[in-house]
Amino acid sequence: MVATAIAAGLVLVLAGGVVVTAVTIRKPLPQTSGTLELSGLDAEVQVVRDAQGVPSITAGTTDDLFRAQGFVAAQDRFFEMDYRRHVTSGRVSELVGANEDALAADSVIRTFGWRDVAEQEWELLLPETRSYLEAYAEGVNAYLDSRSPDALGVEYTVLGLQVDVADPEPWDPIDSVAWLKAMAWDLRGNYDDELARATTFAAVRDVARVNELFPAYPQDRNAPILPELTDESLRATATADDGAAGLGPDLASEELQRALASAQDALAAVPQLVGRGEGIGSNSWVVGGEHTASGQPILANDPHLGISAPSVWSQVGLRCADVGPQCPFDVTGFSFAGFPGVIIGHNEQLAWGLTNLGADVTDFFLERISGEQYLLDGERIDLETRTETIKVNGGDDVELVVRSTGHGPIISGVLPEVNAARVAPLPEGAPAGVYEISLGWTALAPGRSADAVFAINLARDADDIAAAAALFEVPSQNIVFATTDGHIGYQAPGKIPIRAQVPGSPVPSDGSWPRPGWDSAFDWQGFVDPADMPAVLDPEEGFIVAANQAVTRPGVGPFLTSDYDYGYRAQRIRDVLSAATEAGTKIDVASTQALQLDDANPYAEMLVRTLMTTRLESEFDRAGQRLLRDWDRRSTTDSAAAAYFAAVWSNLLELTFWDDFPESYRPTGGSRWLEVVRGLLERPDDPWWDDRTTVGVVEGRDEILTRALTSARLELTVEISKDPSDWSWGKLHTAAPEHSVLGGEGVPSAIRTLMNPGAVAVPGGSAMVNAMNWDAGTDSYAVTSAPSMRMVVDLADLDASTWVNLTGVSGHPASTHYADQLDDWAQGRTFAWPFSPAAVDEAARDRLTLRP
Secondary structure, X not given: OHHHHHHHHHHHHHHOXXXXXXXXXXXXOOOOOEEEEXXXXXXXXXXXXXXXXXXXXXXXXXXXXXXXXXXXXXXXXXXXXXXXXXXXXXXXXXXHOOOHHHHHHHHHHHHHOXXXXXXXXXXXXXXXXXXXXXXXXXXXXXXXXXXXXXXXXXXXXXXXXXXXXXXXOOOOHHHHHHHHHHHHHHOOOOHHHHHHHHHHHHHHOOHHHHHHOOOOOOOOOOOXXXXXXXXXXXXXXXXXXXXXXXXXXXXXXXXXXXXXXXXXHHHHOOOOOOOOOOOOEEEEEEEOHHHXXXXXXXXXXXXXXXXXXXXXXXXXXXXXXXXXXXXXXXXXXXXXXXXXXXOEEEEOOEEXXXXXXXXXXXXXXXEEEEOXXXXXXXXXXXXXXXXXXXXXXXXXXXXXEEEEEOOEEEOOOOOHHHHHHHOOXXXXXXXXXXXXXXXXXXXXXXXXHHHHHHHHHOOOOHHHHHHHHHHOOOOOEEEEEEEOOOOEEEEOOOOOEEEOOOOOOOOOOOOOOOEEOOOHXXXXXXXXXXXXXXXXXXXXXXXXXXXXXXXXXXXXXXXXXXXXXXXXXXHHHHHHHHHHHHHOOOEOHHHHHHHHOOOEOHHHHHHHHHHHOOOOOOHHHHHHHHHHOOOOOEOXXXXXXXXXXXXXXXXXXXXXXXXXXXXXXXXXXXXXXXXXXXXXHOOOOOHHHOOOOOOOOOOOHHHHXXXXXXXXXXXXXXXXXXXXXXXXXXXXXXXXXXXXXXXXXOOOHHHHHHHOOOOEEOOOOXXXXXXXEEOOOOOOOOEEEEEOEEEEEEOOOHHHOEEEEOOOOOOOOOOOOOOOOHHHHHOOOOEXXXXXXXXXXXXXXXXXXXXX
């Protein structure tokens, strides 16, 4: 987004002969050995780095530990931190200058008020959490002191070719807290599905047909996370239902659809910092010692997020020299540059992994607006308003009026170019006024998720995890954990709204459709008690798999969402683990790593048999189809059949659905669409098969499958070769991490080459364990989200654990550690993960002493 916006200016400047020299590129590289002064330290701190440049920090006090972490984070990734804080505070225009994309992002984020909420949260945090955040900020600022922008990141040099680049302002602890809002936004629940249902209804005008595109979770095929949990005392606080029939006249209205489109445009303007879309999820599992070779648990985690350069994660080890009550940290894992502590990893007694639970924590409310008032229970209530001033580098300030109802900020009409779309004729019988869309979201109320991060870092057992989960309000995540004394467990955290079923109303109580904002009966009725959230310790089957599938069976525990991932990744992991445990095969680190790379294709299991019975007339077309005959149904990089099948799947979705939806709602091809097509295959004359662009012809299943096969054959002939033996999945399916500001289309090629690592061929695909997701709604098979890291923790010997990051620890493209893990990540290799002082010392390649 921002990359495209700054491109035009850079092209002009670079064409004028200005070049970025090698000296300039290398200037921001930090000192990683020897001795440096760090003001504010109480005593010396040791920072050692291994062959991949991963820092392990040892300090005598918690303040020194986090002060040093802030310093090291700024050494490696300050521009990334600076960009993130500009995004989370709605100040991108202040960094990159005047352009529509940056202004759109700032307008929407100011409307959300992320920074304002973070400031309110500061007062709720524990004193020790505030001290950690303050120490971290002091470390960042000590690094910034006396360094010019061009010594902090080459990005400032490049941006300086177009805009004025001032010295970065000091890091504020609130900058760290605000980052949690961005993480929560990208990992929110069913927001996309809720908006898609309402927009899809405008096209088909039939709730039943809409529901066909959002089928129920396949409980008969794919088990939930906690299949053994049946305690009926965990009563549901809301239930899914098939309502919404009465929403038709309103949702179909031109005026409301324009408001929904306006809301969609506004929300799409928010930059992607962690990753979003149907492919965003994760795998995690933990196996008890009775099933492992070591006799102690093994835990695996690989979060599926957007791919970027540098990776979203920053690896780090944090150790108190003498671990005790005054300095309790001995933790290692994956952190976010800009936030102290570790987000996913392990300490000396407990390992934990996170996956997106996907709980429904957002709702769109349909507001009836008249002037500066909104309708609620028959009365007109004044809108809350505030004015935000957006500063623009090199341009005039922009004033933005933010309006809110009791449900949340109004997001339709935020972007200037769509303001006029808010007013249109109303449906007959509707209350007077215009439609607006407000957003209710749990993260817009202050909470204590920052406290939760440090509570998890210090957790020792299931009780500690439960206590931390009660603080971990947003984003709602699945937590799997294991301890060195042999326990495994699961805990669901999150602030989950309770929605009531309004008597006599067709509006579902499950939050799957927009809710009438003019009737308080549709408001949230409170939140699920943390004590009622699903949890288990040492389940009978001896393992737990949490991979974004349903948490419990229907009716067990509080209602969380209707829109889980459909569970194909999770079930594949369960099947492999079940087969091993039933055969008595002991699981170890190597077999766990192999399972993370599993590329069995569930789409093929569903579709290939039918494709092979489809009759093709020409030998040319049959040459492609024959590839499927002996295919092992795995999407490996060298597989010609995998490439052909992916092209068939893409064409099948296009031929079946593109005539029914606008471009922004074309099928992505993720697990939901797998389940949709599975149902359609049993209904050969279903209206969805018909191509509405062919006048006078009504297509059925067999015609569409034939076209998909022949179109795929022609596509790969043009794209790769006429000879199918030349095809391979890796020629189509590549991962190409991009720099968030200087890596996109439109940026001069010299800059893109500098900032973006080269594309790498990868196996796997959507809904597979090796989740190299791609978007079938585009003309590309390139990876859109992927395992952003992989880790396997051996609780019997923590030094036997392994990890890998998507790119590398450094944010400087001139560093050898900018993308030195990418090829290993793509090929499924990992690195040793030293933890004990002896292992860290043995792995050390650089040693830096920080002195007061």
